[in-house]
Each structure stands twice: as structure tokens, then as C-alpha cells.
Amino acid sequence: MSFTIKVGLASCGRAAGAVEVYEAIDKYLSKNKIKAELKKTACIGMCFSEPLVEFVAEDGSSITYGKVKPVEIPELIKQFNNRSPIKNNIILSNHLKGSENTNLNNQVRIALRNCGNINPESLDDYLANKGYQSLEKVLNEMSQEEVIEEIKKSGLRGRGGAGFPTGLKWSFALQAENKKKYVVCNADEGDPGAFMDRSVLEGDPHSIIEGMAICAYAIGADEGYIYCRAEYPLAIKHLKKAIKDAESAGYLGHKILGKNFSFKVHIKEGAGAFVCGEETALMASIEGQRGMPRIRPPFPATSGLWGKPTNINNVETLANIAWIILNGSAEYSKFGTEKSKGTKVFALAGKIKNSGLIEVPMGMPLRNVIYDVGGGMLTDKPFKAVQLGGPSGGCIPEKLLDTIVDYDSITKTGAIMGSGGMVVMDTSTCMVDVAKFFLNFTQNESCGKCTFCRIGTKRMLEILTRITEGKGKMEDIDTLENLAENIIKGSLCGLGQTAPNPVLTTLRYFRDEYIEHIMNKKCPAGVCTSLIKFEVIEDKCVGCTACARKCPVNCISGEVKKIHKIDQDKCIKCGVCLETCKFDAIKKS
């Protein structure tokens, strides 16, 4: 009997110990002479259960185990062979018996089609899954215009944040007259809470290369750059291997597949600057400059890298291309809403059970995304808000959870689709604090070119800090709104233009919370340290000294069997005493 064992070795898996699991399986198989194929794959999206091991039987039925430990390997293999794999860490199964997880059932996987299924370091694996068939189809059967028409008809919009129609963008680059043109892949993913691009880069690098090659053919480019943030070393490693393999197999390079089309791809690494995700800043960075955005127009399609016409697309956008060409635009636009076609990958993070990556058809209500696909809240604390679109986005409250995911509906709430990060928050989150956090991020990452973005965000941050410290005034709210308006108007690039969104949406939906901080000097969620206090409830304290021993700043005094006391001047409000006390004798107010 032969079967296959796949281990997810993406960054998330590795961090959870997947390499050790892989090695344990390898050792066990060879030691016991078990005939099974051991395969490396990347992330299937269930980051919440890493390390993940999938067993695939000869008939294709499979079972996936989550949170696998190296010591469990012999038992899992034995159980699989006996076909009775009922064990509590089963998280997914199709035919074999086991508790089902609906996580994958509600998904439609197009951009993520190969992630977690194939070995990203194997060109053969990609080819066995229809890899490079679209490129062949394009080169053999389609004119440049036909390719662009097909992408236009699919309705695909850019997944990098702005949602610009991809086919239209390509047509501009085709129209630009120049012998030299470039294709750029934006792999600088930097929105806090977004990791869809990392997963595709790590898990299916050839799909990006194929998408870029099709784009290059369509617009008449012969050179491409992938700009990847340096924080993604595994993605860079996989990309480098994929480019080399594609070159050797003739899918990249001179006269590809014997046709009159040549295309080579380079990788460039960033060095830790969020603003380099903005397209003009990104191109400046590729050229070896400081990554500062510049005024558009001219748009990259007319003047991009080294002044040449350039088409720039996001990783996820490009990952859809080959699928659309192969299956047809009609098949793609079957999914989605009138103005947002196809599927979208979302990164679920925060206080959600199934944190990880999912891909669902556009038009699914947020509620279903969070509760059905995402598995609902992590703890029994109820839902409070979901932050969409990272630092450029906004917080959507419970009452708007029936909003569907498409560009226009999300924008109406004051948030944006952005790159697809969804940060779920429960009632233990302070919304003023969250707004402050996101603004702190944009403030840090502002390149400093525009005064409003540089100074305006700083002023807003100061005000928010004041409010969270209980020193806010009611006028501060007006000032925040004023500053926000001016920053939006006075900034050159999307960073400044969207930076106030987290503040504006929390002011819109959680204004009461701001007012509570200002008027009553209270943080309703009990987060803002200046506004909370930890005290010992004397009736309940038994003097066990547990809290005093755990306190990181030694601010709790009291002898054994005597009532303890917290020194309020020294207390840093970390809450360790509250967590430690077994007698509910610590009160937070």
C-alpha cells in the first residue's frame, strides 16, 4: 500500500515546528521501511492549527491533522493504515471518517489553488497542476489584444488595495509606445494583518511568474522585477528557485517556448519601509533610491521604471491570471458581484478561531466570513469590530456585519477592502487604543515628504495619546476630524490620504467610547493603563503571595496569610496579578 504524506512548511508551519515534524516522519518512514511519499508543501491557510500534516490515500481521499507533534507520528501513521483515523487533532477530512471542519468547504480557491497542495520548490509539481499551460495557450493562440480583452472581461480588479481594473491597466501599458517596457510584481506586502501575498509567494511562486510572463506578452515587455520585502526570506528563496527552474525549462528567457517572445525576471529586496509598497516609491527603491512616492501623473504605464512604460500588479492579482486564461473569463466572473468579480483572499487575524488565510467569492457577507469560514470568536468574549484594510482601512461594528465583501460595499462603511486583512476584535479591545495603534504605524512609516502626512498624523497621534491617558478635551474630537480632512486633502500618496481612516471610522461607530475617555476618564474596555486601577479585594485575599511573586515590578506587598496591597505608584497595570489570583481577590476598575 502506498500513500502520500504532506507537511506544510511555510513560515507559519516552520514557526510552529513543522521542520521537526517533517524530519520525524522522514526518519520513521525509512527506519520502518514504510512505502510512502513524503512531500513538502506550503500553507493551506489553516495557520491556527500548524503544524499540519495531510495523509493522502491512493484513491485520493485524505485526512489532515493539525497541531501535530513529532512524537505522535508513529501513532498517526498506524491509525491511517488501519483507516480508523479518529483522533482529536483531526481538523479536516474528506472521505475518511473524522470530525469535519467546514473551513475549506465554503471557500473557492483560485489564487490559492495550489497553496498547501503542491511542493512550491518543484516545477514538476506546478506543471502537473496545469502550470504554464496558460502561457502556452497565450503564446500559441492569442494576440496581445485578445489576452487583455479576456482579462478585462473577467472583471478582475487589482488586489493591491485600490481595486483598479487589471485589464484596463494592461491596455494602457500596451498603448504606451516604447521598445522597452517592464512588468513589476508588487510583493512588498506591509499592511499589518495581511499575509496573503506571503502565502502565495511561499506556496506557489510559479503562478506569479506565469502571471507576469502573460502580462509581459500582453503589453510587450521583455523584463520584469519582483519587489519583495526583505522580511520574507522564505518567499525570496522559493522565488529564486522558481525563476531558475523556469529559465532552465524554457518558460522564461530568450524565445520562450520557441516563440518570438523573450522575458527575464529579477528579484529585488526591500529593506523595511512600508511606503515602498506604493508603486512610485517601489520603483524608486528598485532603482536604488530612497523609496519616496512622487506625484502621478505620469502613471507608471507611461513613465515607470527608469522612465519606461511599466505595468505594476500585486501578487494576488497576478496569481489569478493563469487561472483566468485557462478557464476563461466567464468562469471567473461567475463568482462575485456586479462590480467586484471573482474571489478574494482574506487574512484572518486577531480574536478569531480559524486565524489564517481563506479565499471566498466576492459578495459573501462579513458575518459568514467571520462565523462560518472563520469559525467565530476565539474566546467567549463577544465580537466588537473587524478592522478591514489595515492602516488605510477602518473598523466595522457588529451592526454592519451583514455588509458583503465587495469594493463598493466595504467603502461605504468608511473602511476599505485594501489588501484583505481582517483583524477581528472582541469586547476586550479599546477602540481609541486601536485607532492610536494604527495611526502610530502610519506616523512611523510616513516618508515625510508631505507636511500634512508628516506633521498632521503626529498631531493626531498626540491627541489620541492624550485621550487614552484621560487628558482629552471634547474639542479634541473636532480637531481630530479637522486634521483628518486636511491630511486626506494634502497628501500625495495613498499613505497619507488614508491614514486618518481608522480614526474616522472609530469616531463614527464608537464615538461613545471616545466620550467616555474624555468626560468620565474611563476606558470601557479596561485597556488604557492610565485609566485603570488594580486593587486587592480585602475580603477575598487569603495572603497566598502568588500575585506578589508574579508581579514584574514587585509592587505588591504583604506577608503570608496577610492581606496584600498594591502600590499604585509603582504598578504598571500589566494585569498579571489578576490572572494569577485563584481567589478572585484582584479587582480591575
Added chain:
Amino acid sequence: MYEKILKKYPPDQENLIYILHEIQDSNPQNFVPEEAITVVSEYLKISAAHIHGVLTFYSMFSTAPRGRNVIRLCESPPCFLKGSEKILRKLRDLLQVKIGETTKDGIFTLELCACLGVCGNAPVMMINEDIYADLTEEKVEKIIAEIKGRA
């Protein structure tokens, strides 16, 4: 001593960031020293001021010596929601340094950074090129001890 690195890249400005990365990575103290700037400036025929500008723009570059292992703890909201503050406190405790400082033995530098793209397994930190996720205080203690043991 930088020739070996420079030789790998044609003398075009577009290779500046790569070269700086390599110089920093090959330096045991994880930084780009002043004398390297002069050498690179001559090689690429661009001004030292430009190189300084680039070095200070990107957060991953350092012009001051750092520890052999640079710890970068994610301080972005998804990690914060999952308790990155506790992890920071633990790291400061264990290493006896403040943010941005290097331990006396030169083994670690503690830095904060923005999202590392592993938010599904928050809280997250990166030590050199390795990602550590789903951090707990106990896990951090183990990781630090292990790296110390190797040093």
C-alpha cells in the same frame, strides 16, 4: 574586505540596496560601517550622502553596531491583540535591555518592527532570518536560552 561582495554586482545604482544588505549581513555586529560607505560610493560612483540617505531611510539598516542576533518583535495591532506587550516585557526582563539596545555580551539586540506577515500565529518575532510565532513567555525563555547556548 568588501571586494568579494562588490564583485558579485555590476556597478549600477540599482544594486545599492543588495550590496548594503550583504555588507550588513556579513558584519559580525550587524551594521554598515562608515568605511564601507566610502568603498561602495567609489564602486557605484554615487555620493556618500546618497548612500547615507538610503541607509537611514530603510529601517532594516543600521549604521551603529548591533548584537550578533537581532530580535525584531512585531508591534503591529494583530500581534498586540494577542499579547505582544507581555512578550516584550519578558524579552526586556530576560535580556536586561531597553528597546534598541544590545546586551552586554553582544549576543542580542532588541528591536521592535511592523507586521512580519505571520499574523495568523501572533504574537510573532523574527531573529535574524527565522520566524518565531505563537509566542508565549515560556517559549521566549526557551528560544533565548537556546540561542545563548549556541553562542
